Amino acid sequence: MARSELYEKGIAMRSELLGEAFTDQMNQSTYDDPIMQKFRDVAAETVFGALWTRPGLDLKTRALICVITDATMGRDPELELHIRMARRQGWTEEELTEALLHMSGYVGVPLIREALLTASRVFKEMRNEEASA
Structure with a gap:
């Protein structure tokens, strides 16, 4: 290319x-x-x-948009990447968890359960990476 x-x-x-x-x-x-x-x-x-x-949106906002759209569509492999991006842009584990929990009433508990399982795994991976750095 x-x-x-x-x-x-x-x-x-x-x-x-x-x-x-x-x-x-x-x-x-x-x-x-x-x-x-x-x-x-x-x-x-x-x-x-x-x-x-x-221009028009900061990277932090763009990262949250990706987390929300991935969770809404049940795209867990992409959600893993976008949660990582969102954390690197300053969103806390608590804020991302709350955003996902809030969505359960709008897009459904099963989708958000899967998203939270993915988030929990990524949070743990990132904590382990930070501890070993």
Whole structure:
């Protein structure tokens, strides 16, 4: 893929949101496959380069929007990433838990139960990573 300005901005934004170590880990596992590399490149340019860098909303708000939409759609693998991003942007475990609990009355308890199981796992992983750093 040609390295456009949006692609370069997107790669930098992705690393900022997820952290260098986690981004490297994903590049060596999920994105070591040529097909998934293509996906990463398209997402870097179109999502991270074009959407996440737009003016009008801060990164913290954008991260919460992603957590909420993932939970609403039952997209737990993406929710894992976006919870990680939201924590890195300053949302606390308590705030994210409360946002998810609030949604149970609007999108349903089963979806939010799954989202909270995912959140709990990610919170624990991140606490362990911080403790070993």
